[in-house]
Amino acid sequence: MNKNIFLSYYSTLNVHDIMTEEAKVINAKELEKVQKSIENILKKSKSLPLYREMLISDIETDLDERDKELFNYIRKNPEIIKQDVIDAFHGIPGYSRKPVLKRINRLRELGMIIVRPDKANSQTHHLSANYENELARLTVDLDSFKHRYFNLIVKVDVIASS
Numbered sequence: 759m760n761k762n763i764f765l766s767y768y769s770t771l772n773v774h775d776i777m778t779e780e781a782k783v784i785n786a787k788e789l790e791k792v793q794k795s796i797e798n799i800l801k802k803s804k805s806l807p808l809y810r811e812m813l814i815s816d817i818e819t820d821l822d823e824r825d826k827e828l829f830n831y832i833r834k835n836p837e838i839i840k841q842d843v844i845d846a847f848h849g850i851p852g853y854s855r856k857p858v859l860k861r862i863n864r865l866r867e868l869g870m871i872i873v874r875p876d877k878a879n880s881q882t883h884h885l886s887a888n889y890e891n892e893l894a895r896l897t898v899d900l901d902s903f904k905h906r907y908f909n910l911i912v913k914v915d916v917i918a919s920s
Contacts, residue, residue, distance in 0.1 A: 821897065824852060824853070824857075825861055825864065826897065826901075828843065828847070828858065828861050828862065829865055829870055829871065829887070829894070829897060830901065831843060832865075832871055832885045832886065832887055833887040833894075833898065836886045836887065837885070837886050838884065838885050838886075839876075839882055839883065839884060840859075840862060840873070840882075840883040840884075841882070843858065843862065843885060844859070862885065868891070868893055869891040869893070870887065870891050870893055870894040871885050871886065871887055871888055871894075872885070872886050872887075872888045874886075
């Protein structure tokens with residue numbers, strides 16, 4: 759084979775196979791096809807934040823006060839057992855067993871809480887806030903802001919009335 763034809767048809771990479779310590783020779787045309795294929799896939803792909811938005815938009819994300827109250831109770835009581843959450847809200851109108859379980863499942867679907875089965879008893883489930891979830895973090899941040907804002911208003915009223 760002519761040396762010029764060989765060089766134009768094949769491309770040598772300076773990468774070595776870890777197992778054999780050999781230099782690899784790659785067909786340049788095949789490499790170009792792979793590169794074009796990857797470029798086409800990247801053109802069709804969506805960025806990760808956009809993908810997350812699509813997932814969240816598929817599920818209704820408007821949390822009502824009961825959802826927030828359940829989330830905050832779980833957040834303040836990490837690794838609480840699901841039944842203990844149900845018991846804590848027992849007797850409060852709108853918080854019977856089935857609605858509470860539905861709301862817990864909704865918070866889990868939104869990724870706001872993590873549900874883990876107990877190691878000793880798979881019937882028991884531990885709940886905790888998922889602080890890696892953007893919606894959960896935002897809810898915590900907004901609640902913190904709301905609390906501090908209202909404390910500031912009270913302090914301003916006290917100063918203004920003196």
